[in-house]
Amino acid sequence: MRENILEVKDLKAYYKILKGDVKAVDGVTFNIKRGEILGVAGESGCGKSTLASTFITRKPPLQHISGEVNLLGEDIMQMKEKKFKKMRLKDISIIPQYALDAFSPTKKIRTFIADLVREHGISPDKKFFAKVEERLDMVNLDPSVLNRFSIELSGGMKQRVIMVISSILDPAFIIADEITSALDVSSQRFVATLLAKLRDEEIIGSAMFITHDLSILYQIADRIMVMYAGRIAEIGPTDEIVNNPKHPYTKALISSLPQVGVQYKDKKLSGIEGTPPHLLNIGDGCRFRFRCPYAEEVCTNTPVREKVAAGHYTACHRWRELGSDNND
Amino acid sequence: MLLENFWKNHENLYYVVKNKKVMIGISIVVFMFLLAVIGPMLTSYDYDEFVSNGFQAPSADHWFGTTFMGKDVFTRVTLGLRTSLLVGLIAGVISTFVGCIIGFLAGYYGGVIDEILMAMTNIFIVIPSLALLIIISAYLPGDRGILIMSLIISVTAWPWTARAVRSQTLAIRSQDYVNLSRISSISVLQIIKEDIAANMLSYVFMVFILQFKGAILAAVGLEFLGLGPTQGISLGLVLQNALNWNAIQLGIWWWAILPGLILTIFVTALYFINTGLDEVFNPRLREM
Amino acid sequence: MGKYLSKKVLVYLITFFVAVTVNWAVPRFMPGDPISLLLARFSGMEGGREIIQSQFVQTFGFDQPLLVQYFNFWKSLFVGDLGISISFFPAPVMDIVKNNIIYDFIILVPAIILSWIVGNKLGAYSGGNKKIDNRVMPFFYFLTSAPEFWFSMVLVFVFGVKFGWFPVNGAYSSTMHPGFNFAFIFDVLKHWFLPFLSIFLIQVGGWAIGMRNMIIYEKVSNYSRYMKSLGASDKLIRSYGFRNGVLPQVTGLAISLSTFVAAAVFVERVFAYPGLGNIMVKAVLNQDFFLMQGCFLAIITMVLVANFIVDIIYMLIDPRVRLSYSEEV
């Protein structure tokens, strides 16, 4: 029984466009353990969604440059689409961020599901749909939605239907890509906890929960991975990241939002000025240095990830000097 | 570096230049326009002048040969092209504009306004445009000039644009983001402008191309039936003469085939541009 | 839904009324009067023309006030009487229309249906494959760009004159005697082929282009992406795309109907093929009011019915429109 569902080794994935390479994912390494939820945080454009598409769609202009992505021990980057298709939905699945128009407007939900699973050699019979309805019930949806068209559903409903569909074959690994962003706060919580619930009931194995909203991660993620400009800034157990961030960017992120569960200090939140750099043909060096208050000469070299504590790594030249301003 | 910046600021333009379809199309269109403008000046002949014996195949002094009665085909074609382009351009613009406005409004408001506008549109659609054209042109007293032609044509050309634009609008409109903006009481014009129009830009452009095409073809058709401009020359007239003077049976292909070929190539070029720009306007199309 | 349909019917009735009225009115504003046109080539005894003229004016009721003429027109219309043709005097318009519309049908119906199907298939196919797309698209563009009559002329030149494979005149050979025998049907088909082909090809181009664009849009849409990520086969995705892409094409079909009429006019002119198109042009040029109305009525009715059918189909296959209606109503 392998411990790691997913092992990503120095993954590089660029957008090849007329003007050059957009280095959206540039040397990313991490694992996801069985039954764990990895939260991936970062501003929009930091490459977290690209990471998802690299696993799932692998379609030009996004191109895999180098590195491995071992899903259940097999490198899906080298895998033929034909073979990979068999793994889809069964072993790897996704809850996309575009929930609102993820359905063909002219097909009933039921038809869609039926067509979909048939592709995986499963006959959409009564028995199967009984299961579907039970899942729907689990997300507080009435079975009747099966006979509706997507446009008859609200945003929240669609989101939940999609969660049911994407997990319908109990995938070993599922990617939840910004699934909360389009929703209002209450349903955000609901959807997020729902994902945890699915995991707890072992409907899904592990999950990669992509969001720009750390506060949600804090509730459901076992570990958090902070990305910046296509690279991992810091990765570690949730508490570690939230209470003891090392990377200036992480710190900025944490302090830029109302600090959940961390006792509040009366001090200015150092919001982050500026925007992430253009990833088009970007060169070496710490990519945060353009915004980093502590940037120095050394930062023009690409930082290597260093171990902070067990399972807690960061990629910053100066994390030791800066120390941690969160703990007393 | 400077160029780099320039492209950064004019991204679409960059893709326009990079897009083969567009460039091919544009170059053909430009060539045709030049042909229409300076072509007639290249020959010393008048389009209606008997310059030599008939039946002359294309040669050095008659590039497109001569007609049955010995008129210079090249002069006639280039002058005719001029007329047709003008008519097409004017009529195309008018009918696209009218059609889009009506389509947008009908599609956006639905209900009574939709019914009224669509009823109007339907009437225009079902009245076989050609017949209507024939009647109008036959009814108009006096001579038919280029402008009159264009107007006549646009009268019958706008409806299907309206219909198409409407159904598009309907579809887009029932998508949530429009509903959102509708709830959030943004002015109609803005919605039409930002949500709907923005989402249909390429579509509208396509519509224009089609209208331009449609107008030219309609004009040529009328001319072919003998209802074109009563003075001067036009591509349709050239072809009509060719047909009436047995050019086909007598094998005067340069008279019967060339003019239409030129026209067809021109319109084809329009399509190229249109599809190319379509790809430019829609990055996702570009990617695939 | 019933509400939707009844509404449509109402609209179409109004359309019918207005269109017919327009068709009735417009010709009567045209200059000149058909009778003297009819007698233009009359040559005979001195003063003979006056006698005839006054007689015809009565026969056609032109001596009555316009309004009366208008009401009589509607009255007789309801009993299916379209009046007597002037230029085909004394043939009833109804007969002329009946005898000619057949030829339009045999050319147009197959051309419309086949070109629509084939065009959409080809379009979807080429939209689904970039390589093929780049190769065949220019061809489609060229087709749809060609002026109907010119294209016909080319066909005549190539197949009629150069190779002489097909007859390029009329609906059947001069010696053929209409009858239900193989020889005749074959002969009819031979005459039918080129006119059909020229409309068919040109229209295929148009449909293919339309569908091709639709498919490409669908292909890059989010639901396609989602389906792909969940392991749906391209085949399935394409069929979903086709399903959505075909919707605008259905609308297009309804719209294109009256343009097909125009196509028929040109083809009939070039191939000397009988049909309503020719008759209509003739009627207009000879100011044969009654015949003109007859042709219009026939076409309008056809197009309206077709539109209505399309509306039903559209409503059935596009929930979006249906729903946006139930909101409205």
Add this chain to the structure above:
Amino acid sequence: MFNKTKITLFVILALVLMLLTACGGANEQVNNNQSKPQEQINKQTETKSNNDKKSVSYSRSETLVYGGGLWNAPVNWNPLTPWQETTGTTGLVYENLFHYYPLDNEYQPWLAKSGKWLSDKVYEIKLRKGIKWTDGEQFDAEDVRFTFELSKNHPLHYSNIWDWLEDVELVDNYTVKFTFNKPHYQEWKQMLYQSPIIPEHIWGDMSSEQLTSVANENPVGTGPYMAGGTGQDRMIWIRNNDWWGNDVFGQPKPKKLVNLVVPGNNNALGMLMKKELDLSNYFLPGIPQIKGNFGLKTWYKGAPHMISENTALLFMNTTKAPLDDAKLRRALAFAINSESITKKVFEEQVRVANPTGLFGKAWMDYYSKDAVNKYGFSYDANKAKAMLDQAGYVDANGDGWREKPNGEAFEVKIIVPNGWTDWMESIKIIAQNFQAVGINAVPSFPDYSVYMTQIQGGSFDMAINNFSSSRSSTPFSYWKWVASDEIHGEQVTDGNYSRYDDDRLFNMIKKFNMLKSDDPKAMEVAANIQKRLLEKMPSIPVWYNGLWAQSTTGYWTNWPSEDNPEGYPCTWAGKWQFGSIEMLINLKPAQ
């Protein structure tokens, strides 16, 4: 809904359906028109053999296919509305008392055996015996009297004959005597070969309304052919094997005539090349160049290839200044280069008109040399300029165009119907000719209906027309048309579109009508008419339109031509009496 097979099936179904309805439709058409003649023929004495049933199986070599006189689907076979009747109705089915052979200017007794003036006011016709209507009834003098008296009791196009015809009486069953109060000799001459005789037993009890409005789908005549069916694009005639003329003139060779509706001359030429047409009566550009390559026959081997058929004149609206000035009109006559028209536009398929506009034996008998010497004209731009200067039309303001004597600028618009390409080209040349002498003339091509409205309503300046200047047995028909006196209504419909008002001229023409052809005074009157017309020049004869006729020898040979002037290769309505039947008789099937 988009199930492929389903749709394809449906389409195939539709196709077949269409096809069937098509055959059905056409079929119906033919039968319901054919069955009726059959019935009638069956009514004939049973002994008679009939070919109708076999008509279906007539081979191409027994069929004559022609076109040029039929522009619509045939719908009318009513000889009382000659301008509407399907060409051939008069001639093939209904026959005339005489035929007139224009080329040798001779009358051929037809239904009549002979006809002569017993006195100045009495004309007697003896009829052939043993002629039967195709329904078996006897043809005799009753029918002749009926035909004429019909127009006395009902308003018909020839009712006016009763202004000068007094009485028609039967001497015996085969002799008719016409008594006139004031005989119109010239008109009568035409009546003899123009008015078809119709059977009393069929038309006897019709109302005035019916007489002019029946379609008469199954015409019962005495002629060599019978209606054999119609299609949207054709009229079919079947030979009447029991025609009385078989013994007198010989039997027409084609067992079946197919008259096609060929919408354009381009189609006609295409069909000629493929020998799909045996005879075409269309104006076909290019014939002189190509007739050799395709074995096409025309009347003359060389120019002008065609017999002259009518005179194309340039009418000048004399109600509009400055065209009301005869001096201007005469000057313009000299400015027109008719030859360049006949050469460039018609490739010499037509002849240049002589100043009188007269042509053909019958008319040229009256051609007045001294009228022409005195007032004739010919192309001479300088002379035209001189005459214009003299008449006071000079370019005072130096804009390149001559003004009226009073100094006003003027422009003349020349119109012909849009799409009549040969005429369009012609007036372009005429306009150029006028411009060359300083007259600001522009060609214009309104649609046919507008053209007619303008010339009938009088809003035009100049127009080409030739509608009733066709060859006939008397120049009276020509003069009556170019100088008609019916010009005072708000519509002018009987010629003289120039609206040239000249009682002296009108009276001379009337007078000519009242003179027998051999009357010496006729020559004198004719001369004066020509003088007057040339002197006042209300219209300018420009060229003689041809009797367009091209024939192929694929299936039929021995066509009438300059070497074989037997018959008249014309299928236009109202011309069959000119020798077309003779042509049919002389044709020989090709080997």
